Amino acid sequence: MPRDYYDVLGVSQDAPVAEIKKAYRRKAMEFHPDRNNGSKGAEEKFKEAAEAYEVLCDPAQRQQYDRFGHAGLRSAAGGGGGGGFGGFQSFDLSEALNIFMRDFGGAGGFEAIFGGRGRAKQQKLRGQDVRISLRLTLADIAKGIKRKVKLRTLERCDVCDGTGVAVGGSTVTCSTCGGVGEVRQATESFFGNFVSVTGCPACDGSGKVIDHPCTACLGEGRKRGEKLVEIEVPAGVAENNYLTLRGQGGAGVRGGASGDLIVGLELEDDPKFERHGDDLVYDLQISFSQAALSEEFDIPTPLGDVHVRVPAGSQTGSVLTVRGKGLPSLSRGGLGDLHIRLQVWTPTNLSVEQQELFRSLAELEGDPPGDESLGRRFWNRVRETFNG
Ligand SMILES: [Zn+2]
Ligand SMILES: [Zn+2]
Incomplete structure (x- = not known):
């Protein structure tokens, strides 16, 4: 194990x-x-x-x-x-x-x-690794996506099937290195014998040479081409994550191993949500009366609407947290949370009728609690929640 x-x-x-x-x-x-x-x-x-x-x-x-x-x-x-x-x-x-x-x-x-x-x-x-980047929306991250991407890279030569050998030609052992692919050189010096080893220049280290190279790929066994690769991005990825698709990069020389396709992930900002790890933050504007009397709302998240009730007596800056309605968590499994930050909207351009209603309300509503630290406490809490 x-x-x-x-x-x-x-x-x-x-x-x-x-x-x-x-x-x-x-x-x-x-x-x-x-x-x-x-x-x-x-x-x-x-x-x-x-x-x-x-x-x-x-x-x-x-x-x-x-x-x-x-x-x-x-x-x-x-x-x-x-x-x-x-x-x-x-x-x-x-x-x-x-x-x-x-x-x-x-x-x-x-x-x-x-x-x-x-x-x-x-x-x-070995073929070259190919690096690309993929832009993802919040919805892509929430659900995971499959996307087809066209890659221009070196592909196995179809004329010689990657061997680099023309029809009627053959591969023979390199006479320079005797097929080892490396050249050893002993140098005598004051301190003793040094042996240096370098890749064989005649066969590029492969140990073999071709008597009649394929004309389509000039004996490389690969040539420029295009291919369609499907990339599957799991839900919940973060910026700086990358995916490695083994063997999907450039083809190797004369049948050598292919390189990898390395996909860097770039995340687009979302106008509606802030992302904090697996949690989402949504700003909800509510009116005086909704804040005072309670009201229900549908919050549109990338994984579907979430129904919430804003309780009576809600204040600006308070946060409603709905467990398990954030983004999928790649490391822990399950889902993060949705935080709804409330902002009470003060109406502007009141009609005459509205002004009258507010005046009658003002006579009945009494004074705010007069606790100056209240507002400070709200914002401290907001900061703690979202900045760790
Ligand atoms: Zn060829
Ligand atoms: Zn050689």
């Missing part, structure tokens, strides 16, 4: 993505194989951290994991249909390294982080 992902990274269950990223980076640097002389124990820890990171950074997988644990991730694997949502198996070392490179490699890549050698072979054959 694998260890708890939150324990693996040493973060709490409600840790935001940024914190998970930081924790993973720390673990990955500590247990990276190149820093641990190939220790098996460190390698396992490195893979374990990558696995935990990959799940907890992906809101859909994190939700599955929070609800059903490791079993949730595995049972979802069959239904994933090759998309990123579901399918999940433990990583081998090269996948774990790819994940680390993808998010922390940066422009300088591996060498910039460790000063060591890169993994030229894997990196050159």
Whole structure:
């Protein structure tokens, strides 16, 4: 049984993505194989951290994991249909390294982080990760959406079926590196022998060369193309969440693994609601008489109207909370709350008849309580509720 992902990274269950990223980076640097002389124990820890990171950074997988644990991730694997949502198996070392490179490699890549050698072979054959962003409305977030997106990327060449070999041609072992994909060079120096290893320049590290390259893709096994990808966004996502659709990025060189499609989520502001985590805040304007006598209202939320009764004697600034009528919570399950902030509207441009009615009312209504701290208390409470 694998260890708890939150324990693996040493973060709490409600840790935001940024914190998970930081924790993973720390673990990955500590247990990276190149820093641990190939220790098996460190390698396992490195893979374990990558696995935990990959799940907890992906809101859909994190939700599955929070609800059903490791079993949730595995049972979802069959239904994933090759998309990123579901399918999940433990990583081998090269996948774990790819994940680390993808998010922390940066422009300088591996060498910039460790000063060591890169993994030229894997990196050159694997397709590129493609990053896109998706704009979502509050309704999209409340319900979750499926959206089809057209991607322009490198696709497997259909003429040579991704092999890069023309009809009648063949793939032969690279004579420069003898099929290893790397060239070793021993240099003698004052301190002893140094062996340097670089990717083979003749075969780009693949160990194979093509005698007659496919003319459609010039032997790359891939060419420019378009494809339609369906992206499924689970309900309750937050800004800075992203989804990883494994293998939906650019095609690899000559049948190499495809890159991933990484979907960043951007949330549109909503004119009607403020969002505070899973909670929604709605400003409701009511009249004097509604505030004094009580009244019922339908509040239009992204998940349908909510019927509320404003109690008699309501004041400006008071807040009605309706439990379970906010947004779906990705991390905890269930729904957040709806907070209705009341504002009592003072009428303007009174007609003669209205003025008369207000005058008679004024004779009967008595004075306000005269408690100056009342207003302050309201606003303090509002601030506490919404700014934590
Ligand atoms: Zn081709
Ligand atoms: Zn070679």
